[in-house]
Amino acid sequence: MLEKELLTTIVELCNVQEDIPDDFPMDAPLVGPDSLLGLDSLDAVEIVVMVQDVYGLRIDTQDQAREILSTIKTLAGYIRERGNL
Amino acid sequence: MIIDFKHTQSAHCECGVTANLINHAVKESDPQLSEALAFGIGQGIFFGYLPFIKVNELPLTTFRCPVGKIFKSVTRSLGIDVKWQKFSSVPKAMDALDMELDKGHPVGCRTGGYWLPYFPPALRFHFNMHNIVVIGKQGDNYIISDPVFPSVVECPAKDLALARFAKGALAPKGSMYRITRVPGKIDLKPAILSGIKGAAKSMVKTPVPFLGTRGIRFLGKCVEKWPEKFGQEKTILLLGQLIRMQEEIGTGGGGFRFMYSAFLQQAAGILDDPRLTPMAEQMTASGDLWRRFAVKAARHCKGRATQDDSVHAMRQVLNACADIETRTFKELLSIAG
Numbered sequence: 001m002l003e004k005e006l007l008t009t010i011v012e013l014c015n016v017q018e019d020i021p022d023d024f025p026m027d028a029p030l031v032g033p034d035s036l037l038g039l040d041s042l043d044a045v046e047i048v049v050m051v052q053d054v055y056g057l058r059i060d061t062q063d064q065a066r067e068i069l070s071t072i073k074t075l076a077g078y079i080r081e082r083g084n085l
Numbered sequence: 086m087i088i089d090f091k092h093t094q095s096a097h098c099e100c101g102v103t104a105n106l107i108n109h110a111v112k113e114s115d116p117q118l119s120e121a122l123a124f125g126i127g128q129g130i131f132f133g134y135l136p137f138i139k140v141n142e143l144p145l146t147t148f149r150c151p152v153g154k155i156f157k158s159v160t161r162s163l164g165i166d167v168k169w170q171k172f173s174s175v176p177k178a179m180d181a182l183d184m185e186l187d188k189g190h191p192v193g194c195r196t197g198g199y200w201l202p203y204f205p206p207a208l209r210f211h212f213n214m215h216n217i218v219v220i221g222k223q224g225d226n227y228i229i230s231d232p233v234f235p236s237v238v239e240c241p242a243k244d245l246a247l248a249r250f251a252k253g254a255l256a257p258k259g260s261m262y263r264i265t266r267v268p269g270k271i272d273l274k275p276a277i278l279s280g281i282k283g284a285a286k287s288m289v290k291t292p293v294p295f296l297g298t299r300g301i302r303f304l305g306k307c308v309e310k311w312p313e314k315f316g317q318e319k320t321i322l323l324l325g326q327l328i329r330m331q332e333e334i335g336t337g338g339g340g341f342r343f344m345y346s347a348f349l350q351q352a353a354g355i356l357d358d359p360r361l362t363p364m365a366e367q368m369t370a371s372g373d374l375w376r377r378f379a380v381k382a383a384r385h386c387k388g389r390a391t392q393d394d395s396v397h398a399m400r401q402v403l404n405a406c407a408d409i410e411t412r413t414f415k416e417l418l419s420i421a422g
Contacts, residue, residue: 014387042325042383042386043387045376045379045380045383046383048376049376049377060372061343062096063094063233
């Protein structure tokens, strides 16, 4: 499942220290003060570059990034839609 | 009353306000201005690393031209007249705004974004350079076309007054502006060429080493020396400030390079000049490199930097950005010159 794959990648990439439960809510805020993973805008830059490297998809503007990186679910949706997965 | 004003969302407030105000003022038969065209014609692209100017006690790095230059350059090069006003008193500033709205004029205002209550709390910070267009008033609420929001918003009069008279660096002092006259015909072609020429000059013909593409190399040289000169703790602060300017203010570093790329793509079509297409691709490549730099810097801030993220590696990325941008802007200068 793409959502799980993204979660694992992001946890590793952003060096998240918290234990991630199996039923982690994929629609929880990904970045910002309410992020369950404790991710901030610096982590968001890392994720944007990862999406470009791994999935070949560019996220150019900050507004785009804000929308796409709202949750793991929105990110997966963007990759499925644009990456023809 | 609410003025019939087409609100278009944009990534960067000044470009969005410029495009929206001009598109409202020109005739329907005139070409419409996109955010990217406003940025390019307005000579928005720039770089400056100014260690002698401090923001929050850390050096200023800028990835765009000074605030206000985009609107001024675009209106000037399209032959559009603008009335500018600043005020010493809040009541006078609000009365002047109401009078313009009563006449049916949309009004651009520079504000301190922190005081605008429609901003989500997480995005509210003290930044006195946020541009909006006031398009009406209903009761005690102003109706605002804030280009970074998807639709028109409302703002209580007392909050707008606070935002227009925010204190601190670059205080707006009630600054407001409106278009008073547009020429019979809008011709984008000469404006695009003059925008390219002006931006290219400021990037590759600067007399000082801390501006333009020389400034990018200068920054790289400084970054490499930071740990030795300031120690690890301050280096992290310096890197954090740098990438905040790059990624969080407006569309920031990488983002502005992408916006300039979009401008060059559109300019290639309008001018029917295919030579601009590879220039657009080069600017995208530079934007990508700026982002790689931001990732390396972010890893330092987060304590997860590896050997690949060393300050030496960061300097190399910046030098690669400078190489691409020097080549691109020299070629652009020869095209537009």
